Amino acid sequence: MSQDSRNARAAQPAAGDAGTVRVTLTVNGADHELLIDSRVTLLDALRDELALTGTKKGCDQGACGACTVLVDGRRVLSCLTLAAQCDRRQVATIEGLSSDGRLHPLQEAFLRHDGFQCGYCTPGQIMSAVALLHEGRTGSDDEIREFMSGNICRCGAYPNIVAAIREVARQGAR
Amino acid sequence: MTLTRPVVVGAGVDRVDGPLKVAGAAAYSSDITLPGMVHVALVRSTIAAGRITRLDTGAAEQLPGVLAVLSHHNAPRLAAGPTNNLGPTPPPPLQDDRIRHHGQYLAAVVAEKPYQAAAAARAVTVEYERTEPVLRIEDPAGELRTDPFGMDATRGDAAGALAAAEVVHEATYVTAENTNNPLGLFATVAQWSGGRLTVHDATQWTSNTCQTLAQMFEVPESAVRVYAKYVGGAFGSGLRVWPHVVLAVLAARTVGRPVKLVLSRPEMFTGIGHRPNTVQQLRIGAARDGGFVAIEHEALQTVAMDDENLEPVAASSASAYACPNVATRDRQRRLNIPCPGSMRAPGEAQANFALESAIDELSYLLDMDPLDLRLRNYAQVQPQFGLPWSSKALRECYQVGAERFGWSRRDRRIGAMRDGRWLVGYGMAGVSYLWWQVHCEARATIGSDGTGYVRSAATDIGTGTYTVMRQLSAELLGLELDQVRFDLGDSNLPWSPQAGGSGLTGALGNAVHAACRELIRTFLRTVVNDSASPLRGCTIDDVAVSGGRIHHRADGKLGESFVAILARHGLDELTADGVSDPPDPQEVGMAPAGAFAAKFVEVHVDPDLGLLRVPRIVSVVDGGRILNEKLARSQIIGATVGGVGQAILEETVTDPRTGRIANANLGDYLVAVNADIGEIDVTFVGEPDQLTPLGTKGVGEVGLPGTAAAVANAVYHATGKRIRSLPITIDDLLG
Incomplete structure (x- = not known):
């Protein structure tokens, strides 16, 4: 067996065994209760669970800033933040920035x-x-x-x- | 009518797609969600050459949510894609057990959730029979392709003239491999429905993606519809139909559900092209008075197995300067690397660094100002064809640039200028960009409410096509901006070429011009025998349009509105098509000119730490007619930033043993960030180009070349260190 195939086997994930968590995200002032895999990032929760696709994925590695949102008023990289870390915290995204159709x-x-x-x-x-x-x-x-x-x-x-x-x-x- | 010279130039028109973009509401392909959609993750090769001896998908197939695993074992044979003006379609995926490069797709996993697909992709095991990959550009084991573009140029006797020249400069220049890295992850959403295929893709060319997928999956083009309403950047990487697009379509067909495939950032380094590295030999011979007597430019670049990539490097040196004896030669070394492809200013980005560095070096041998040397050898006519340029204001670029930059304040002595402890250098370069123009189609409609609707299958990758084409349409139809809609990014619309080669604004603009003009003719034909119409019997040359009306050119009151004509004739709308084709240079007696530019750069170098800063860049560009100065300026700024990246930051590093890209992420592959960029001054000069009614030349790429050479030339002026390889790094400056 080659070195490469050993590496590939060693890297097998333990999919599905981390369990789900219940998270309440307050996004742009509205509460959302989510039952999600504990490993889901805030970015994926926003985009895939809440259909808030204004927040972008540019690298998923914390290197580009495209996924920047505010959590309790501070800017964070939502790709490096677990959704579970944001339970009952205030998340602000681009979708919440304008008000009454008026741009910020x-x-x-x-x-x-x-x-x-x-x-x-x-x-x-x-x-x-x-x-x-x-x-x-x-x-x-x-x-x-x-x-x-x-x-x-x-x-x-x-x-x-x-x-x-x-x-x-x-x-x-x- | 006065449509042949539209004066639509608006310095202040904001991007019409801007409100959506600043609100996060523009839907890129990665934002598209369809009911029942499932997700694809990819398995990539971890060796660069050899074959697969075993590929086991059993464990992956058992994982939660997994619907299918495609590999060369079960993937159907696909027809080859078409060859177009950029070359062939990249090899289709999963067709055999052969490994051509590290990162090649070996399997595609389809699962309900993206993370389930990703987990299952990691559970696919692969064993290989590894062979020695060919990875280095110098490696004679790699096939050497000579004159791969058929563009090698000769005039006069370069070798003989060099042997007899009073002054000769000869050097080798090296440019690193760069990766496009648009910020938007390339994503494909594919759905089959009753034999019809719908695709949302990150592409610069919906018409080609449609045609390619139709051919590969053996369905009629009319059964395929490709959307690219918004594209998160591309810089050339969206010009080809890459294997992941094919895999998404195949996966959707296999599972009978819509699928989404989003490349990861590491996959963006191996799957959507890159700017190939080059090794270039330059020989320039000159008389003592600075007149060039010979230029020889030989460029070697890399190309992938089973692929071709149109990237003329040395070829551009044939037309840059007046010089009686020229020889250019392009060659490609075939390696076990991911497919190279176009990256903003393909070929010219590398070639300009070599040529404009060499001219700077020659200026020191001649003890001439480098700007004077360029003016001394200015190509007043196109030197290869001997024809007058369709437009050329490069001299004005140099003059205006020198003034705005303060070139006269340059102390010619090396290392003589300082700012505190920083050494200060001034450098400059000239740019003569190649001309590129292709066939394009557009359609224009005016409806019974008097609003216009103009469209084409083109894409707007951030270049401003939505905006400038709406401006142009409004101007040509005599309507206000908000009375016209311009639609694009849909292969069902009239055929469009790629948003590439700085050619779309010209090709599409002229097609829009033709369509709008034909639409006005159609209105005039409608009323040709209409006794109620003040326009009865008028031809297009008799009339002008404004305020939603067609009226006599001489008498603005004598005319009527589109609405009135349509209503009186019981019509809901009138529609007309327009096409544009590049003119034949011989027929028009002019050499088609691309854009020209002059770059002036100030660098600061910390002599102890080797730090290099670029606080100031002045760009002066002859882009022919500029349709929207605000957006055109952004193109030049952005390309200049890309040039700074090429000059001092960007290098895709391949492990010479395994062929693995060692820095395939945005933390290790450095692109310019905000703090890397200082003052960027942009000025446009010149006149509308004579070749087409519109007079544009395209400004998407001309801002990039010249930057790296001007930086390198400024570094020499500051430090006396001549750096002939890109990017210029701290170790170069400390060495």
Whole structure:
């Protein structure tokens, strides 16, 4: 037997034996009771269980930021967060950002400054930016760049993303 | 009518798909869910060459939720896909026991839940008979393909001129393998229903995906419908119908239910192409006054087993500069690697680094300013054909770029400029992008409510096609933006070429132009004998359109609305088709020009730590007519960011022993993040191109090449270190 087949066998998973858990997620203000596999990530719970597909999966390894959501107001990578960790916590996603059909100022600023192209990283960028404003990390362009660097934009819209965040931060300061 | 020179350019039109995208409401293929949908996970080879001796799916089949496991044991034989203008379809999956590369698909597991499919995929055991893989570009064991594109160019006698040249620069340049890595995981949702196939895919080319799947699964094209309404980036990786797409369709047919297959990020490194690495020899001969007498460019790149990849590298050097003696030669080494494919500016991204680095090196041998050297050898006519360019404002790119950048402040001495402890370097490069144009079709309708509906099977991968085509349609039909819908991303719509080669805006724009013009003609034909119409007897040259009306060109009051014409003739709508085809250069007596650009870059290098920063890049682009300056600027910014990645970050690392990609994730494969990018200044210059009514040239790729060379040239200016391999890393600068 070759080395490769031994590795493949050793990697056999123990599927289905971890049990299910009951989790109450409060997403954008609404409670959702879920009975899910204990290993389900917050990202998969949002997308597959709650059909909230605005939150994107770009790597599933915590490296790209596309899945950024807020949990109790702090930005987290939902692909590296188990849904079970979020029981009875406040989860905010892109779908909850606009109210009464009116876009959030950051959404408007991203639109105006063309802070995206394909749009796939955009929900994560915007959720990160929402947190950034609260974190007070918008003092300079360099600071915005640094603290937005967990969110990859492969289309390369970074200068426009910085411009959008800068504008909203300044409006807020007035 | 005045449709031949539409003035639709809007600096401030926001992306029309933007509101959906910022709300997370744009549905990419990975977001599609169908009733009863099940999921596919893939088993990939862990060796790079050899054959499968045993593949056991028994344990996997027993796991919860598993519906089927496909492998070469039970997969049906599939017909080969078509060959198109980019080459053949990649080899279909699961057809035999042969291993061509590490990461090749060996089995596909279908299960109720994605995690059940993933778990079962890991339970498939494979044994191999391993043979020695051919993995290195220099390895003579790999087949060497000469002139694989039939584009090797010669003019004059390059070898003879080099031997006699007063000054000769000769060097070898190396570029790393890069991986497209669009952020959107490629996903295919496939559903068979009564012999008809519906697919939602991450593709840049719905028409081709439709045609390919029809051919491979031996059903009529009319039975296949491919959607790609939103694509999460692609940068060339969505130009081909990759094996995972075929597997999703096969899985759906096997289990009789809709399936979804989402590639993992590691699978995105082996399954959807990559920019091949190159080794390039450049020889440039010049007279003492700087005039080029000869350019020889030989480029070797990699290609996969049983595959072809259209990636002319050296070929582009034939038309970049005025030079009497030129020889370019492209070669490919066939290796046990995943299929290379197009990645933003395929070929040119690598070639430009070599050529523009070599010219910079030559400028030091000649003791000339590198900008002056380029101007000294400016190609006023297309040097290979001897024809005038259909448009060329590269000189203006250089001049405007130099001004905006402050090139005159450059101290020519090496290492003379500093910012505190950082060494400062200024570098520049020129870009002459190849022209690419293909057949395209579009259809335009005006309905009884006076609104327009224009469509084509094209895709918008973030480039802005939805937006600029709606703008263009509105302009051509005399309607407001919100009175026109532009639809795309559906193979049932009129045939469109790929969103690639910087060619779609031109091809589609001209097809939309033709369709809208034909639609106006159709309205005029409708009223040709209509005594009630003020437009009776008018031809298209007599009229103009505005405010939802057709009216006499000379008298805006003399005309009537689309609504009135339709109502009086009892019509619900009128529809017309349009096509565009690339003109024959000989016939029009012009050499078709792609976009041109000049890049000016400032780098900062920490001499003790080898840190390299790129705080400032100035790009000046001749893209012909720019339909939406805001979105075109974003294309240049984004491509420049991609160029920074190529220059200083990106390298797909393959284990030379096993053929496994060692950094197949976004933590280890570095792409530019926000903090890597400083000020990016973009300016457009030039005039509408003369070749087509629309006058666009396409700006999706021209922003990338030139970046890496300008960075390398700036690094030399800062440090005296000439780095001839990409990416430029800390160890290069400390060495």
